[in-house]
Amino acid sequence: MGELTFFLGLQVNQKEDGIFISQDKYVGEILKKFGFSSIRTASTPMETNKALTKDEDCEYVDVHLYRSMIGSLMYLTSSRPDIMFLVCACSRFQVHPKVSHLNEVKRIFRYLKGQPKLGLWYPKDSPLILEAFSDSDYAGASLDRxxxxxxxxxxxxxxxxxxCKKQTVVANSTTEAEYIAASYCCGQVLWxxxxxxYYGFNFMQTKIHVDNESAICVIKNPVYHSKTKHIEIMHHFIRDSYEKRLIEMVKIHTYNNVVDLLTKSFDVSRFNFLVASIGKRGRDIKILQSGGPPVKVGDEAVHQELGDRMERVVTTTSCFEAEHDSGSGPRVNTLGSGEDSMKLKELMAPCTKLSEN
Structure with a gap:
């Protein structure tokens, strides 16, 4: 059959040192489809500190055109997490889109026009170490907080x-917002x-990096639990996961939390740093990697333990979906970081000095 080079709109460029996945052909197609082939470019997909509102005084736009543009961009997030936050935000206005919402969508296309060939780089020699990052933009949705x-x-x-998802409940504090975000991340890590x-690898005690120390204290220290009864019970399974050493909570500086890219907008310099750090590269560009051997599984008890934990995760996920409303705009994509926060900082430093092959 030959080497895989194209799959469901994803371009797969296989090299000796890794695999590069992109959708630049698809970007060109949607730019041409919606008449944006000759538009001016934008440096970021969204203006800094500009919240989307219902904009009652603005005129309505063609709902079919708006939804078609959102649908095209949704599929593009399969390899472009850099546009995911704004696409999810714009998707919440598909019922009654206004001119201001359409202008924000057009800015995404302007950004894509200037950066059509960004993609995900999967190096061959990178160590098999599972790590996660969690973050929350407290009360970031201007409509319902x-x-x-x-x-x-x-x-x-x-x-x-x-x-990237809007929470289904209104958090009363940054600690609660970060705690709920960490619980969602924990569920994905356990999965x-x-x-x-099944591939013979044990990733027990997976590090979850959180930039809120109070949320970590709530997870680690039972003394704090009496003050968090207002947090819904469905999120407390993360404490069980921590006590059974399935995960490990690690404090990380806000500046180095790469998942910020999925929660808010930034200026050009900060945005470019996060795009480089989260693993997106231009074609034929790579960064330095850290070393570390994979860990093979040799204990059946591990399988049993994770099997029990997965039952609870499935139950919790069902609760999330049952309470999810159409305005939450969830997106989850699954397609690639150091011993601790200091080593993470060292690993991410070369991201600002990309070098071509």
Whole structure:
């Protein structure tokens, strides 16, 4: 059959040192489809600190055109997490889109026009170390003041899964918002752990990097639990996962939390740093990787333990879906980071100095 080079709109460029996945052909097609082939470019997909509102005084636009543009961009997030936050935000206005919402969607296309060939780089020699990052933009939704959840999971330096979702409840504090975000991330980590068991790898005590120390204290220290009864019970399974050493909570500086890219907008310099750090590269560009051997599974008890934990994760996920409303705009993609936060900082430093092959 030959080497795989194209799959469901994804371009697969296989090299000796890794695999590069992109959708630049698809980007060209949708730019041409919606008449944006000759538009001016934008440096970021969204203006800094500009919240989307209902904009009652603005005129309505063609709902079919708006939904078609959103649908095309949704599929593009399979390899472009850099546009995921704004696409999810714009998708919440598909019922009654206004001119202001359409202008934001057009800015995404302007950004794609300037950066059509970005994609995901999966290096061959990167270590098999599962790590995750969690973050929340507290009360970031201007309409209902719900927080936005962001999460991403890496296998070595390979981004393999990422999430962007508006929370279904209004958090009363940043600690609660970060705690709920961490619980979502934990559920995804447990699912990945269970899947990797089939390939013979044990990723127990997976590090979840959180930039809120209070949320970590709530998970680690039972003394704080009496003050968090208002947090829904469905999110408390993360404490069980921590006590059974399935995950490990790690404090990370906000500046180095790469999942910020999925929760809010930034200026050009910060945005470019996050895009490079989260694993997106231009074609034929790579960064330095850290070393570390994979861990093979040799204990059946691990399988049993994770099997029990997965039952609870499935139950919790069902609860999430049952309470999910159409305005939450969830997106989860699954397609690639150091010993601790200091080593993570050292690993991410070369991201600002990309070098071509």
């Amino acid at each position: 719900k927080s936005t959840i962001g999460g991403c999971q890496f296998l070595g330096s390979r981004l393999i899964s990422w999430q 990945i752990q269970n899947q990797m068991l």
